[in-house]
Amino acid sequence: MKILVVGNGGRECSVASALLLSPKVTRLYITPANFGICDPFGRGRVRLQDIPADDIDSLLAFAQEEGINLTFVGPEAPLAAGIVNTFRDQGLRIVGPDREAARLEAEKSYAKDFMRRYGIPTAASEAFTDFSEASRFLEQVKYPTVIKADGLAAGKGVVICETLEFARETLEQMMVEDVFKGAGKKILIEQYITGPEISFFCFYDGKTAVMMPPASDYKRLKDADKGPNTGGMGCMCPSPYATPKLVDEFKQKILAPFMDGCTKEQLDYRGIVYFGTMATPQGMMLLEFNVRFGDPETQALLPLLQDDLVDILVAVESGKLDRAKCDFSNEAAVTIVMASANYPYGSSPPAEIEGLGRIDQINDADEPYPNGTIYRRLPRVSVCYAGVSKSRIFEPETQPGEGVAGAVARALHPGGERDVFIATGGRVLSVTARGRDLSEARRLAYEAVGNIRFTGAHFRTDIALLK
Numbered sequence: 001m002k003i004l005v006v007g008n009g010g011r012e013c014s015v016a017s018a019l020l021l022s023p024k025v026t027r028l029y030i031t032p033a034n035f036g037i038c039d040p041f042g043r044g045r046v047r048l049q050d051i052p053a054d055d056i057d058s059l060l061a062f063a064q065e066e067g068i069n070l071t072f073v074g075p076e077a078p079l080a081a082g083i084v085n086t087f088r089d090q091g092l093r094i095v096g097p098d099r100e101a102a103r104l105e106a107e108k109s110y111a112k113d114f115m116r117r118y119g120i121p122t123a124a125s126e127a128f129t130d131f132s133e134a135s136r137f138l139e140q141v142k143y144p145t146v147i148k149a150d151g152l153a154a155g156k157g158v159v160i161c162e163t164l165e166f167a168r169e170t171l172e173q174m175m176v177e178d179v180f181k182g183a184g185k186k187i188l189i190e191q192y193i194t195g196p197e198i199s200f201f202c203f204y205d206g207k208t209a210v211m212m213p214p215a216s217d218y219k220r221l222k223d224a225d226k227g228p229n230t231g232g233m234g235c236m237c238p239s240p241y242a243t244p245k246l247v248d249e250f251k252q253k254i255l256a257p258f259m260d261g262c263t264k265e266q267l268d269y270r271g272i273v274y275f276g277t278m279a280t281p282q283g284m285m286l287l288e289f290n291v292r293f294g295d296p297e298t299q300a301l302l303p304l305l306q307d308d309l310v311d312i313l314v315a316v317e318s319g320k321l322d323r324a325k326c327d328f329s330n331e332a333a334v335t336i337v338m339a340s341a342n343y344p345y346g347s348s349p350p351a352e353i354e355g356l357g358r359i360d361q362i363n364d365a366d367e368p369y370p371n372g373t374i375y376r377r378l379p380r381v382s383v384c385y386a387g388v389s390k391s392r393i394f395e396p397e398t399q400p401g402e403g404v405a406g407a408v409a410r411a412l413h414p415g416g417e418r419d420v421f422i423a424t425g426g427r428v429l430s431v432t433a434r435g436r437d438l439s440e441a442r443r444l445a446y447e448a449v450g451n452i453r454f455t456g457a458h459f460r461t462d463i464a465l466l467k
Contacts, residue, residue, distance in 0.1 A: 001024050001025055001026060001069040001070060001310065002026060002027045002028075002029070002066060002067060002068050002069050002070075003019055003025055003027070003028050003029070003068070003069065003070050003071070003072065003310070004029045004030075004031070004059075004062070004063055004066075004068045004070070004071040004072070005019070005028065005029065005030045005031075005071075005072050005074065006031060006053050006059060006071060006072065006073045006074060006075070006078060006083070007030075007032075007053050007073065007074030007075045007078075008030060008031070008032040008033060008034040008053070008386075009034075009074065009075070009295055009386045009427075010295050010296060010298075010299055010337075010384040010385065010386040010427065010429075010430040011074050011075075011292075011293050011294070011295035011296075011298040011299070011384075012030060012034060012074040012075075013034050013036045013037055013299075013384035013385050013386070014298045014299045014302050014382075014384050014430075014432075015072060015074060015293065015298065015302065015309075016028060016030050016034070016037045016046075017037060017040075017302075017378060017382065017384070018302040018305060018309045018378065019072075019309050019310060020037070020039055020040060020041075020045065020046070021040065021308075021309070021377070021378070022308045022309065022310040022311075024308070024310045024311075025045055025310060026045065027045050027047060028045050028046055028047070029047045029048075029049055029062075029066065029068070030046070030047075030048060030049065031048070031049035031050065031051040031052075031053070031059070031062075032049070032050055032051065032052060032053065033048035033049065033050060034048070034385055034386075034388075035048070035385055035388055035389070035390040035421065036383065036384055036385025036388060037385075049062065053074075053075050053077065053078050054077050054078055054081060056078060056081060056082070056083045056086050057086075059071075059078075059083065060086055060087060060090060060092070063087065063092055064090065064092070068092065069093065070093050070094070070095065070310075070313060070314065070317065071087060071092065071093070071094040071095065072094075072095045072096075072313060073094065073095065073096040073271075073292065074292060074293065075292065076102070076105050076106065076152055076290065076291060076292055077152060079096050079097060079099075079102040079105075079106075079271075079291055079292060080099065080102045080103070080105070080106035080152060081099070082098070082099035082102075083096070084096045084097060084098045084099070084102075084268070084271075085098050085099050088268075093314075093317050093318075094317065095270065095271050095272075095313050095316055095317050096270070096271040096272075096291070096292065097267065097268065097269040097270070097271050097273075097291045098267070098268040098269070100267055100268070101262070101267040101268060101269040101291065102291045104289040104291055105152070105288070105289050105290050105291045105292075106151060106152055106291075107150055107151065108148050108149075108150045108151075108188050108288065109127040109150050109186065109188060111288065111289050112125055112127070112188065114261055114265075115286055117261065118257040118258070118260060118261040119253075119257055120253065120254055120257050120258065120286050121253055121254070121282075121283060121284060121285045121286065122285055122286045122287070123146075123190050123191040123192075123193050123285060123287070124190070124191040125148075125188045125189060125190035125191065126188065126189050127150065127186060127187070127188050128186070128187055128188075128189065129185065129186045131171065131175045131176060134171055134175065134187060134189065135168065135171060137189055138164060138167045138168060138171065138189065139164065141189060141191075142191075142192070143161065143162060143163060143164065143167070143192075144160055144161060144162050144192040145160075145161050145167060145189060145190070145191070145192050146158065146159070146160055146161070146188075146189070146190040146191070146192050147159050147161055147167060147170050147171060147174065147187055147188070147189055147190075148187060148188040148190060149174055149180045149183045149184035149186075149187060150183065150184070150185075150186035150187055150188060151180065151182060151183030151184070151185075151186070152183055153180040153183045153184065154231060155219075155229070155230065155231035155232065155295075156180075156228070156229055156230065156231065156344060157174075157180055157183060157184065158229055159228075159229065160192065160229075171187065174187055175187060193278055193280050193282075193285060194278075194280060194281075195278045195279045195280040195281065195285075196216065196239075196241035196278070196279050197216060197217075197241075197276065197277065197278050197287070198214050198215075198216055198239050198241050198242050198246070198250075198277050198278070198279060199214065199215045199216060199217055199235075199239070199274060199275070199276055199277070199294060199297050200212075200214050200242075200250055200254075200255070200274070200275040200277060201215070201272060201273070201274050201275075201293065201294070201297065201301060202255070202272070202273050202275075203272060203312060203315075203316050203321055203324075203326060204259075204269060204270070204271065204272070204273045204316070204321070205270050205315065205316045205317075205318075205319045205320070205321040206262065206263075206267075206268065206269055206270055206319060207319060207321070207322070208321040208322045209255060209259060209273070209321075210312075210321055210324070210326045211251075211255075212301050212328060213237050213238040213239075213301065213304060213328050214237075214238055214239045214241075214242035214247065215235055215236065215237035215238065215239050215294075215297045215300055215301060216235065216236055216237075216239040216240075216241060217232045217234065217235040217294065217296060217297055218232065218233045218234045218235065218460060218462075218463055219232055219233070220233070221233060221343075221344065221460075222460065223460050223461055223462045224462065228344060230339075230343070230344045230427070231295060231344075231427055232294070232295060232296045232297070232337065232427075233296075233336075233337045233339070233427075233459065233460045233463070234296060234334070234335055234336045234337055234459075234460055234463030234464075235296045235297050235299065235300040235334070235335040235463070236300065236332070236333070236334050236335075236438055236441075236442075236463065236464040237297070237300040237301055237304065237332065237333045237334075238332060240438065240466060241279060246279055246284060249283065249284045250275070250277060250284055253283070253284055254275055254277065254284060254286050255275070258273070258275070269291075270316050270317055270319065271291065271292065271316060272291070272292050272293050273289065273290075273291060274289065274290035274291070274292070274293070274294050274297075275289065276288040276289075276290065295386075295427075295430075296335045296337055296427075296430045297335075299335045299382070299384050299430045299432045300333040300334065300335040300432055301328075301333070302378065303333050303377065303378040303382060303432055303434045304328045304329050304331060304332075304333055304434065305326075305327075305328055305377075306327045306328060306329055306377065307324075307325040307326055307327050308325075311324055311325065312324050312325075312326050329377075331434055331435060331436060331437075331441075332434070332435055332436070332437050332438040332440070332441045333432055333433065333434045333435075333441055334432065334433055334435075334438060334441040334442045334444075334445040334463060334464045335430050335431065335432040335445070335463070336430070336431050336432075336445050336446065336449050336459050336460070336463050337427045337429070337430050337431075337459060337460075338427075338428050338429040338430070338431065338449060338452065338454075338457050338458075338459045339426065339427050339428060339457070339458055339459065340387060340423055340424075340425045340426060340427075340428050340456055340457070341455070341456025341457075341458070342425075342456070343425065343426055343427065343458075344426075347425050348423070348424075348425045348456055349455075349456070350389075350422045350423065350424055351422065351423045351454040351455035351456055351457075352420055352421070352422055352423075352454060352455075353388065353421045353422065353423050353428070353429070353452065353453070353454045354452070354453045354454065355451045355452040355453050356383065356421060356452060358448075358451040358452075359381050359383055359431075359448055359451065359452075362380070362381050362444070362447065362448055362451075363379040363380055363381055378434075380433060380434050380435075380444065381431070381432070381433045381434075381444060381445070381448045382431075382432050383429055383430070383431050383432075383448075383452075384429065384430045384432070385421075385428075385429060386426060386427050386428060386429065386430065387423060387424045387425045387426040387427060387428040388421050388422065388423060388424060388428060388429070389421070389422045389424050390419055390420070390421055390422070391419070391420050391422060392417055392418070392419055392420070393417070393418060393420050423454045423455075423456075423457070428454070428457070429452065431445055431448050431449050431452070432445065433445035433447075433448060438464050438466070439464075441464070442463065442464040442465070445463070445464075446461075
């Protein structure tokens, strides 16, 4: 099969790496380019393209010209823009919800109405398009309260407001200053609820849902859940908060009514569905839908998958998920995100990434593909690229007047051409380790992170650190 992966973040890097474990893949295209993807068997199956993820017409033309057999869409924006409708109208196979179903993520007010219609427990909220009305409502609510941009805001559109003053500032930024470029013109003011967050992911073909291991991500920038919300600074899987009782409650009160709603509203949903939940003292509540894999949850989930991801995605697209094998190991995985200097506040200067080669040394003790066969598992430690570019530099073998120390350095690192990976900003790398339990996975993940350096790099030190 020829497979196209749309999107070039850490999530798509993880998906592409898992797909390459399948012998069914003869060619894998990823666009825009992600330089962290390599063929584990040296078959040269990877092709990097330069088509933006939101250029649906160009993606369609490329898929038709290349004879793509299956397309997987990673980011939410092209799904909300109707890439699935466009591809299916032309007879192309693609994994993901259509435009109408994608509204479950693209419009938070629509998602809230869906939850209410089908009795899915969620926090109380009110939607506003008028700044003055929203301002007056803020004077009536209890604090803390939550303000959400209604549209897509790259994971940063949810703000917990401790005081009325901060809530007013947040409202001003979203509705007047338009910091989310239209996504905050409509907002939700939502009841603040407490409890551990659990991310539930399912493969879903419109009839059958297959659950993946529950995970918990870390959305705040700094240790101890301080600082602003980000796209996610780390993840652990399985979530220690997801007790069997809570999992059963999720299935009965959230998953079952969701599937019932999709059926009744005739949503064409063949893809991945994410349920962001919270285990509150009043029971499980749904915070939000995502209509695709999460980032960085994907990076922790897929190293635990034991079956062929290609087979699973084909089954999802064709409505035959009930026939697919979809087993995950009982191990654990921990993902740590290494971000650039100014993330999430603004751009950062480019910085060379050092130490990536040391990850291979950590994995050398393993035999990921025993007996020469495809063992459908990623290595114990994997690094997914996101904000990374690549360039080739030439280093001369000698430097004029470099002295003894320089000569020794050149002997250890002889001249010649070499590839250099550059941190370009945002969430640069996500480093994932797999272990027998969360403790082992955490230790190995931080060992790997300790080997990687770039100027301005920062990461949380408390991922999977359980109290």
